[in-house]
Amino acid sequence: MVKRTSLEGxxxxxxxxxxxxxxxxxLLIIRDALMGRxxxxxxxxxxxxxxxxxxxxxxxxxxxxxxxxxxxxxxxVYQEYVLTPKGFGVxxxxxxxxxxxxxxxxxxxxxxxxxxxxxxxxxxxxxxxxSQGGRPLSFAxxxxxxxxxxxxxxxGALRSQ
Numbered sequence: 585m586v587k588r589t590s591l592e593g594x595x596x597x598x599x600x601x602x603x604x605x606x607x608x609x610x611l612l613i614i615r616d617a618l619m620g621r622x623x624x625x626x627x628x629x630x631x632x633x634x635x636x637x638x639x640x641x642x643x644x645x646x647x648x649x650x651x652x653x654x655x656x657x658x659x660x661v662y663q664e665y666v667l668t669p670k671g672f673g674v675x676x677x678x679x680x681x682x683x684x685x686x687x688x689x690x691x692x693x694x695x696x697x698x699x700x701x702x703x704x705x706x707x708x709x710x711x712x713x714x715s716q717g718g719r720p721l722s723f724a725x726x727x728x729x730x731x732x733x734x735x736x737x738x739x740g741a742l743r744s745q
Contacts, residue, residue, distance in 0.1 A: 604648050605674065609633060609641050611681070614667070614674050617651065622664035650674065680711050 591603035605611060609631070616630050628638055642665060645651040650671040656662040682699065686692055699708045713721045 604650070605677075606641065606644060609637065610645060610650075611674070611678065613638075613641055613645060614650065614671060615678055617665060617667050617671065618675060618678070622657070622666060623662065624665075627665075645671070676711065679708070683710050 591599040594600050594603070605614075612631055613627055616627055621627055621630060624638065624642070627633070627642070628635065631638070633641075642651065646653060646665070648670075649668055651665045652668050653663045654666050656664050679699070686695060689695065700706060701708060713726075715721055715725075
């Protein structure tokens with residue numbers, strides 16, 4: 585297998601994020617974990633991924649602090665993969681990818697699910713970027729400024745119900 589170049593030290597935060605998240609399999613594993621899958625066999629069945637590739641991806645997600653291995657919830661000798669707060673932080677990224685596909689996919693009628701608010705049963709509003717004061721922003725409204733950003737306070741971890 586070809587060794588990929590690390591983007592860990594890149595100046596661009598998008599590149600750095602991609603270095604952590606890896607590839608599409610990693611994002612699909614995180615998606616499945618958000619949907620409640622926890623065991624190796626559940627991920628393998630859902631994704632149809634070869635055992636060796638799934639093993640490497642899961643190990644990388646654990647090493648990156650996105651998933652952690654915990655004793656099985658049923659008390660068996662198995663271990664389960666659970667999302668960490670860093671893993672739950674990927675949720676808005678997956679929502680943005682989903683909404684982008686819903687808008688621009690060549691065959692949106694083939695998409696088999698709709699994301700809805702669990703409480704109200706209505707479709708989720710499209711993600712939007714807003715200024716600190718709440719004004720909606722488009723690409724034309726932003727610019728990049730030199731210097732590291734101040735680290736945002738981390739919100740409490742999302743928990744699926």
